[in-house]
Amino acid sequence: MSDVTTKELRIVGFLCNWCSYGGADTAGVARAKQPTDLRIIRVPCSGRVDPLFIVRALFLGADGVLVSGCHPRDCHYSTGNFYARRRLEVLKQFLPILGIDSRRFEYTWVSASEGQRWQHVVTTFTEQIHSLGAAPKFMDVEPKEFKLGARVSTPILPLGAGQDQPLKELKTAIKEALPKLEVVIGWQQGRDPLHAVPLFMRKAEDVDKLIWGPCNVHNVATYLREYQGHKVGLVLKACDARSVIELLQENLASREDLTLFSLPCQGTFDYGRVEQCIGRYTQLSDVQFTQSAATVMVDGTSKTLPYAEYMQSKCLRCTSRLPKLVDISFGTDPTEDAKDARESAESLPPELALVESLSLEERMAFWRASMERCIRCGACRNSCPMCICRDHCISDTRDPHFMTQADTFLEKLFFQVIHALHLAGRCTECGECQRSCPLGIPILALRQKLNRIISELFAGYQAGSDPSQVPPLLCYAVEEPKIKEREW
Amino acid sequence: MSAYSYLTAQEIPTLVERLAPHFEQVLVPTEQKGVKESVIFAPWTKGSPISLAKATVPPKAAVFPKCETLFSYKIEKDTQDAPKLTLNPEIYAPKTLIFAARPCDALGLNILDRPFLQSHYVDPYYAAKRDKLCVVTLTCPSGCENCFCHWVGIGPAATQGADIVLTAIKSGYVAQAMTQKGQELLEKCAFKDGTDKVPEVNQARKAAWESLKPAPDLSQIHSTLAQSFADLDFWTQETQACLSCGACTYFCPTCYCFTITDEGDAQSPQGGQRLRSQDNCMAQLYTREASGHNPRPNKALRMRNRVTHKYMTYKETWGAFACSGCGRCIQHCPVGLDIRAILLAAIARTTNTPDMQGGK
Amino acid sequence: MVTPAPTTNPSRPKMQGNPYVPMPATVKEVIQETPVIKTIRVVLDDENARTNFHFEPGQVGQVSVFGVGEATFVIASPPTETNYLQFSVMRAGEVTSAIHKLNVGDKVGVRAPLGNFFPYTSWQGKNVFFIGGGIGMAPIRTILLHLLAHKQDYGTISLLYGTRTPNDMSYKYELEDWLNREDLNCNLCIDTAAPNWPHRVGLIPNVLKELAPSPKNTVAVLCGPPIMIRFTIQALQELGFAPEAIVTTLERRMKCGLGICGRCNIGGSYVCVDGPVYTLKQLQSLPNEL
Structure with missing residues (x-):
């Protein structure tokens, strides 16, 4: 059902002004024979090519996209292509998760004098695209739902209700620190004892409302962007602290403004699973937490929620109970005992495992089915601690006009791609985006995939581990040991 | 024929099958796979499964779609002649049945009717769809933690806005025709007469009412909110946790804010469309003017607008709340912000500090 | 075009037909008023629409540049002008930038008339003092010209028009006249002194206090940026103008213009249908949300 009726396919080329565009010109002047499928867009530098341009082109029906810039070390702006190389390699490895064959996108280096090389590159790439044929279109794929598989069943660290943790000591410490702080953010009980909501402690009596336990799902680091430049305290779970560290890495928060509190976290609920047990619109009473399960009366019937079954999958794979960065904490971290369990921690999370188990075409069907029910509420974006553009999100701007208001799954999937790519190398996998999605769309899979690509490419890099580290897409290396340059 | 029909639980799909031929589109609650259970109103085809659970997303899109084309435009420019402008309005209004909505969903449609149909202008896009809409509701068997329909004047067994009301009884369901349209449809479906089941229906509805926790008196809430309006500290305090995402508005059966945008170059061969899309008053961009001036620049003011619209200004204009108490804003808020808590805090604020009336 | 009989309160003209679909129109004239303000004069394409089009001074229109979007502007020509509709547009956002790029002969869309209008019949027999600041002169122009056309029904008509610099003055071609x-007491002012400026210097509220119009039997009508409105209203109140004798016209971000979409509301009052013209007294009864 291709729109292209001739033999030609649609290939978009982003060529840097200084080298590859010159190279193409040289090839043209030399009257080198070239395929005619390529449509060239001249850009100042390969570093100017936002990976989103490439995804947009592929979503809108391009059969292939080629980016070509100056050879590394030869960039007109000295480092543009070093950055580009990292971004483009990450994108190339990311495309398959969306259901797009990674061979439909290539990036190469061609200098202005290399007319022959340009001829070779464009011929090889065009042949590659022709051998793949016209790109399958999302519009032509029937939506299909797939069910998540089983997840790791034994947690690495024992889960619990955290009820025996030294909360009293923590409260005292917060009260002591409060006079020097504008606010300390933690959790309090929400509409019922099985739900918590963020708590903003400004006065000593507010601190008494603080709770600790499996209902504290929210990542309160999300509020940091609102309190930039203010003296604030945060009560953190170990995983939340990674977001704080990442913000420090990016100079989006300053260490001296922050006072970080913590207790050992023994896991938090996956409310998607909890709701399957207790229903979405029910009356609850008599909530009890024991060390192995929570019990609750639901519309008069007793229900049990064993933690191993009802906590978030990230908690099952968690290897540290206390944050890597903390000012005031109580209790101990049994991380040392868990060293052997690393392998289990590295196993694929269920969302990603599901998508990876599918063929490319099934992935397109999967994303189509998933995104069709998205109603673009924006909860995923606004609950993300790393989404720091806030009111200036490029998905909202009209100039540049990245996204339309049209209610199509492709636009909505494109929004997820924007979010995921803007988090590449920055996402701490707290899972707030997916937790916040009222429709349970497994959008975390995209972030999980990117994190694994980044970790593989950049020496096991994990966002939010060390405040002094530079996020990998904000820097470059002259030689990239893990990035294989195109040989053609 | 009586207004009541009786059918067994197994006959629910039969009911849909018999109703379907009278419509171009039948929207039924349909369960979705994913990382949490969600139910949306999806087009029904013979054999597709029907969930009777309360839907995650209200059915308002049937009359007020997520996004719809107002008209398409195209400008053809010839160097010689004057440019030619073509505008093609498109009003898409299939005959639609919403099946197994809840009373709060049906009331939501009534709430939307007023601004779209009874204001200064009749909205032709809404009117066309509304005119061809038929609603079958299912009364709720009990109350729950996050819905509060009885606070706003309806309840789990309310019938407003419905053409046919289904109520579960022990041995199945009773369908009650509420309108002429509903009566005619039910007659065509030819189920057994359910008049003898009416006592059971009433008992089920009474049981639903009895399961509710007591509701506060909201009869004066509009003046309570008016008194709290200028108290910015109050609104700042109540909205601290808000992330400004807007899930509360998109999942609300009564929110009707929208935006209008042009998508597509007028002079391109295919032209473009002017779209109307549901929008979100929680967003900073929503009210920002081109000059940069923003009358509602922070989340406290935006939430104030949302809350006062629902319980104060809409009530002053139309004599009813713009809230059907469905609780989805509470259920789906990523941080569990509870609109009920804001109302209760406003009431507490005015009762505790009578000398502060009129704000500060 | 109908000129309303002076003694009866005219009913409000409204949009006809599908209120979301603009009337096609053609740009007839483009006037560069200041570096950032352009005036466009447009003519409705459809002859029927042209003859049936009526509006009252103060009503607004939504101007569409297809492919970019719509924005709301006051119809700055007087109702007596039947040859064209005039909009004065300051370049600020996306749509206004697109309007600034329009040439004579280009196609636009107009949804008008929207909103209420100046209650000029209630001013008959009174003095009217107009105050326009910057682009806020546009709505003042329509009502000023309307009143001058019916001079006999009113007392003294005065105008104070202020901008930042002489260059920012719109309608320069009319100012001399x-x-x-x-029949018009016209005062011009700029914020800070400039060479060869023969008129007043100072911020509008200060110049207003210098002019000190008597509140007796006088209505003050003002429009301008929010900050100017705020301080000018204060100055008028200091001069003794009663809240019901102060009339302003507001600007808000609008989309539908029909009182539905929920952008322009101040509390329960929708500026697009209940406004844009309000007396200070009306504004005082609304929640403070300017």
Whole structure:
């Protein structure tokens, strides 16, 4: 059902002004024979090519996209292509998760004098695209739902209700620190004892409302962007602290403004699973937490929620109970005992495992089915601690006009791609985006995939581990040991 | 024929099958796979499964779609002649049945009717769809933690806005025709007469009412909110946790804010469309003017607008709340912000500090 | 075009037909008023629409540049002008930038008339003092010209028009005439002194206090940026103007213009249908949300 009726396919080329565009010109002047499928867009530098341009082109029906810039070390702006190389390699490895064959996108280096090389590159790439044929279109794929598989069943660290943790000591410490702080953010009980909501402690009596336990799902680091430049305290779970560290890495928060509190976290609920047990619109009473399960009366019937079954999958794979960065904490971290369990921690999370188990075409069907029910509420974006553009999100701007208001799954999937790519190398996998999605769309899979690509490419890099580290897409290396340059 | 029909639980799909031929589109609650259970109103085809659970997303899109084309435009420019402008309005209004909505969903449609149909202008896009809409509701068997329909004047067994009301009884369901349209449809479906089941229906509805926790008196809430309006500290305090995402508005059966945008170059061969899309008053961009001036620049003011619209200004204009108490804003808020808590805090604020009336 | 009989309160003209679909129109004239303000004069394409089009001074229109979007502007020509509709547009956002790029002969869309209008019949027999600041002169122009056309029904008509610099003055081609008119007391001012400026210097509220118009039997009508409105209203109140004798016209971000979409509301009052013209007294009864 291709729109292209001739033999030609649609290939978009982003060529840097200084080298590859010159190279193409040289090839043209030399009257080198070239395929005619390529449509060239001249850009100042390969570093100017936002990976989103490439995804947009592929979503809108391009059969292939080629980016070509100056050879590394030869960039007109000295480092543009070093950055580009990292971004483009990450994108190339990311495309398959969306259901797009990674061979439909290539990036190469061609200098202005290399007319022959340009001829070779464009011929090889065009042949590659022709051998793949016209790109399958999302519009032509029937939506299909797939069910998540089983997840790791034994947690690495024992889960619990955290009820025996030294909360009293923590409260005292917060009260002591409060006079020097504008606010300390933690959790309090929400509409019922099985739900918590963020708590903003400004006065000593507010601190008494603080709770600790499996209902504290929210990542309160999300509020940091609102309190930039203010003296604030945060009560953190170990995983939340990674977001704080990442913000420090990016100079989006300053260490001296922050006072970080913590207790050992023994896991938090996956409310998607909890709701399957207790229903979405029910009356609850008599909530009890024991060390192995929570019990609750639901519309008069007793229900049990064993933690191993009802906590978030990230908690099952968690290897540290206390944050890597903390000012005031109580209790101990049994991380040392868990060293052997690393392998289990590295196993694929269920969302990603599901998508990876599918063929490319099934992935397109999967994303189509998933995104069709998205109603673009924006909860995923606004609950993300790393989404720091806030009111200036490029998905909202009209100039540049990245996204339309049209209610199509492709636009909505494109929004997820924007979010995921803007988090590449920055996402701490707290899972707030997916937790916040009222429709349970497994959008975390995209972030999980990117994190694994980044970790593989950049020496096991994990966002939010060390405040002094530079996020990998904000820097470059002259030689990239893990990035294989195109040989053609 | 009586207004009541009786059918067994197994006959629910039969009911849909018999109703379907009278419509171009039948929207039924349909369960979705994913990382949490969600139910949306999806087009029904013979054999597709029907969930009777309360839907995650209200059915308002049937009359007020997520996004719809107002008209398409195209400008053809010839160097010689004057440019030619073509505008093609498109009003898409299939005959639609919403099946197994809840009373709060049906009331939501009534709430939307007023601004779209009874204001200064009749909205032709809404009117066309509304005119061809038929609603079958299912009364709720009990109350729950996050819905509060009885606070706003309806309840789990309310019938407003419905053409046919289904109520579960022990041995199945009773369908009650509420309108002429509903009566005619039910007659065509030819189920057994359910008049003898009416006592059971009433008992089920009474049981639903009895399961509710007591509701506060909201009869004066509009003046309570008016008194709290200028108290910015109050609104700042109540909205601290808000992330400004807007899930509360998109999942609300009564929110009707929208935006209008042009998508597509007028002079391109295919032209473009002017779209109307549901929008979100929680967003900073929503009210920002081109000059940069923003009358509602922070989340406290935006939430104030949302809350006062629902319980104060809409009530002053139309004599009813713009809230059907469905609780989805509470259920789906990523941080569990509870609109009920804001109302209760406003009431507490005015009762505790009578000398502060009129704000500060 | 119908000129309303002076003694009866005219009913409000409204949009006809599908209120979301603009009337096609063609740009007839483009006037560069200041570096950032352009005036466009447009003519409705459809002859029927042209003859049936009526509006009252103060009503607004939504101007569409197809492919970019719509924005709301006051119809700055007087109702007596039947040859064209005039909009004065300051370049600020996406749509206004697109309007600034329009040439004569280009196609636009107009949804009008929207909103209420100046309650000029209630001003009959009174003096009217107009105050326009910057682009806020546009709505003042329509009602000023309307009143001058019906001069006999009103007392003294005065105008104070202020901008930042002489360069920011719109309608320069008319100002000379206004200054010389017998039936108009025209005052111009700029914020800070500039060479060869023969008129007043100072911020509008201060110049207003210098002019000190008597509140007796006088209505003050003002429009301008929010900050100017705020301080000018204060100055008027200091001069003794009662809240019901102060009339302003507001600007808000609008989309539908029909009182539905929920952008322009101040509490329960929708500026697009209940406004844009309000007396201070009306504004005081609304929640403070400017």
